[in-house]
Amino acid sequence: xxxxxxxxxxxxxxxxxxxxxxxxxxxxxxxxxxxxxxxxxxxxxxxxxxxxxxxxxxxxxxxxxxxxxxxxxxxxxxxxxxxxxxxxxxxxxxxxxxxxxxxxxxxxxxxxxxxxxxxxxxxxxxxxxxxxxxxxxxxxxxxxxxxxxxxxxxxxxxxxxxxxxxxxxxxxxxxxxxxxxxxxxxxxxxxxxxxxxxxxxxxxxxx
Amino acid sequence: xxxxxxxxxxxxxxxxxxxxxxxxxxxxxxxxxxxxxxxxxxxxxxxxxxxxxxxxxxxxxxxxxxxxxxxxxxxxxxxxxxxxxxxxxxxxxxxxxxxxxxxxxxxxxxxxxxxxxxxxxxxxxxxxxxxxxxxxxxxxxxxxxxxxxxxxxxxxxxxxxxxxxxxxxxxxxxxxxxxxxxxxxxxxxxxxxxxxxxxxxxxxxxx
Numbered sequence: 320x321x322x323x324x325x326x327x328x329x330x331x332x333x334x335x336x337x338x339x340x341x342x343x344x345x346x347x348x349x350x351x352x353x354x355x356x357x358x359x360x361x362x363x364x365x366x367x368x369x370x371x372x373x374x375x376x377x378x379x380x381x382x383x384x385x386x387x388x389x390x391x392x393x394x395x396x397x398x399x400x401x402x403x404x405x406x407x408x409x410x411x412x413x414x415x416x417x418x419x420x421x422x423x424x425x426x427x428x429x430x431x432x433x434x435x436x437x438x439x440x441x442x443x444x445x446x447x448x449x450x451x452x453x454x455x456x457x458x459x460x461x462x463x464x465x466x467x468x469x470x471x472x473x474x475x476x477x478x479x480x481x482x483x484x485x486x487x488x489x490x491x492x493x494x495x496x497x498x499x500x501x502x503x504x505x506x507x508x509x510x511x512x513x514x515x516x517x518x519x520x521x522x523x524x525x526x
Numbered sequence: 527x528x529x530x531x532x533x534x535x536x537x538x539x540x541x542x543x544x545x546x547x548x549x550x551x552x553x554x555x556x557x558x559x560x561x562x563x564x565x566x567x568x569x570x571x572x573x574x575x576x577x578x579x580x581x582x583x584x585x586x587x588x589x590x591x592x593x594x595x596x597x598x599x600x601x602x603x604x605x606x607x608x609x610x611x612x613x614x615x616x617x618x619x620x621x622x623x624x625x626x627x628x629x630x631x632x633x634x635x636x637x638x639x640x641x642x643x644x645x646x647x648x649x650x651x652x653x654x655x656x657x658x659x660x661x662x663x664x665x666x667x668x669x670x671x672x673x674x675x676x677x678x679x680x681x682x683x684x685x686x687x688x689x690x691x692x693x694x695x696x697x698x699x700x701x702x703x704x705x706x707x708x709x710x711x712x713x714x715x716x717x718x719x720x721x722x723x724x725x726x727x728x729x730x731x732x733x
Contacts, residue, residue, distance in 0.1 A: 334574035334713075335589075336581045344586060367542050374543045379551060379586075381627040382542075391649075392619040395612075405602075412599040413620055420588040420629060442598075 339525075341421035347378050348522045349418035351411075351443055352425045352513060355436060355489065356452025357481045358467055359459035361509065365452070365496070366427040368506040369513050373423060376514075378523060381417055383410050385428035398478065404435055411439030418446055423522065431480045433487040446522070449492040450513060454503065456481045546732075548628035554585050555729045556625035558618075558650055559632045559720060562643060562696065563659025564688045565674055566666035568716065572659070572703070573634040575713040576720050580630060583721075585730060588624055590617050592635035605685065611642055618646030625653055630729065638687045640694040653729070656699040657720060663688045665710065 342348050352369065354362045366382045373380045385406070389396065393409055396402040407430050417424035430436050440447040459481070460468040471479035478484045489495075494516055496509050504512075517523055549555050559576065561569045573589045580587045592613070596603065600616055603609040614637050624631035637643050647654040666688070667675040678686035685691045696702075701723055703716050711719075724730055 334571075334578050336574075336577045336587075340581060341586060341588075344581065344584065370543045374547060374551065377551065379548060379628070380543075381548075381623070383623070391622065392616060409599060409616075413623065415598065416588070416590075416620065417624075417627070420624070420627075421586070422627060 338419050338421060343525050345379055345421045346525055347421065347423065348446070348525060349421045350423055350446035350448060350517070350520075350522050351414045351418050351439070352423060352448045352450060352517075353414070353430070353436065353439060354425065354427050354450045354452065355430045355492075356454060357456055357459045357486055358429060358479075359462040359464055360452035360454040361496075361503070361506070362427040362429075362452055364506050365450070365509045365513070366425045368510040369425055372507075372510045372514055373523075376523065378423060379421070380423040380425055383414055383417075383424060383426045383428075385410070385426075385430075388413075404432075407432075407435040407439065411442050414439070415442045418443055423517070429480050429486070431484065431486045433489065436489065448494065448513075448516065448520075449489055450494040450496065451489045451492040453488070453495050453497040455498070458498070458503065545626050545628060550732050552586055552628045553732055554628065554630060555653070555732060556628045557630055557653035557655060557724070557727075557729050558621045558625050558646070559630060559655045559657060559724075560621070560637070560643065560646060561632065561634050561657045561659065562637045562699075563661060564663055564666045564693055565636060565686075566669040566671055567659035567661040568703075568710070568713070569634040569636075569659055571713050572657070572716045572720070573632045575717040576632055579714075579717045579721055580730075583730065585630060586628070587630040587632055590621055590624075590631060590633045590635075592617070592633075592637075595620075611639075614639075614642040614646065618649050621646070622649045625650055630724070636687050636693070638691065638693045640696065643696065655701065655720075655723065655727075656696055657701045657703065658696045658699040660695065660702050660704040661710065662705070665705070 354365055356362055370380045370382055388410055393406050396406050410426055414424040414426050470476045471482040480486050561572055563569055577587045577589055595617055600613050603613050617633055621631040621633050677683045678689040687693050703711055
């Protein structure tokens with residue numbers, strides 16, 4: 320199968336391996352699963368469970384987590400409105416590169432503003448799957464896994480989404496996860512809903 | 527193989543799919559192949575040929591090209607010294623994410639300053655393969671595929687690497703590509719040298 324040592328006229332367009340070829344190698348289609356919702360709504364849990372489930376099916380995914388990216392690529396950004404927008408933009412651009420590489424790129428960021436999310440959607444409109452964690456703030460605040468709501472209520476964090484900064488829910492998201500009869504869906508139920516969607520759209524195989 | 531629907535206590539550490547698991551899926555080890563050299567030295571040609579050769583062996587790679595990244599992730603950067611450094615830093619951070627995802631990430635940027643390249647190396651010291659295109663500037667300028675040397679000589683581009691801005695050659699690169707008896711190596715010869723190196727280091731399989 321190797322092409323080395325075979326003399327040939329190498330043209331740039333022949334030379335470059337394209338997205339479709341990478342997807343064929345992986346037997347999947349590159350896309351972005353953009354998880355949005357309040358702090359404590361379960362974004363990271365869904366991202367991890369979804370990644371695990373996809374892996375068990377032999378699919379390659381990668382999680383871009385808001386907190387983690389801020390330690391590397393976005394470590395020179397703060398929390399001003401401009402920096403928040405730039406934070407989302409860079410994650411969107413990187414997610415697009417991962418999708419182009421053939422991966423199922425899962426992003427996990429609050430991403431509270433519709434215009435920032437829509438700008439990311441516009442980067443890859445045919446393969447952008449927006450997942451809205453529609454969990455009431457009372458539930459999220461009750462969990463408060465990082466203790467941030469407590470700090471925000473005490474006025475020690477300013478501009479906290481849901482407290483003194485708005486969360487703008489998606490208007491046309493692909494998937495909405497919400498309470499059923501007052502109970503939160505389990506991580507496996509949430510991941511299952513996303514996997515079913517991806518399967519239905521054909522992202523888990525090549526044509 | 528699916529874990530969905532199997533009731534279990536899900537712990538975060540069990541849940542997250544790690545680098546080693548992705549590498550096992552791909553039967554390769556994530557790494558960064560950092561190609562550096564003058565404009566016209568053949569960086570893009572090597573990147574493409576290497577990507578093609580790896581693909582023919584069933585390996586997943588992805589090319590981060592300086593010009594392309596400047597149209598997306600780095601489109602808000604110019605060519606000031608600070609912006610050039612930030613350009614390289616972001617590419618390094620993204621390459622690190624790709625390597626963490628299990629891919630062989632090939633970067634193709636002039637990256638003329640040693641400190642910028644070394645900062646990227648420091649992000650992933652055990653899996654950073656620096657490839658120096660040691661092609662004399664006369665050869666690069668003779669090719670001048672983008673007509674940039676001509677513009678630089680005419681003073682229409684300022685701060686052009688090799689003309690009025692320095693190129694700092696690597697001191698301890700993993701691979702150096704150079705003329706043999708006055709002749710440039712072919713793209714296949716160059717790619718072959720890199721593939722042999724990756725093979726020798728064990729990156730083309732998992733343990």
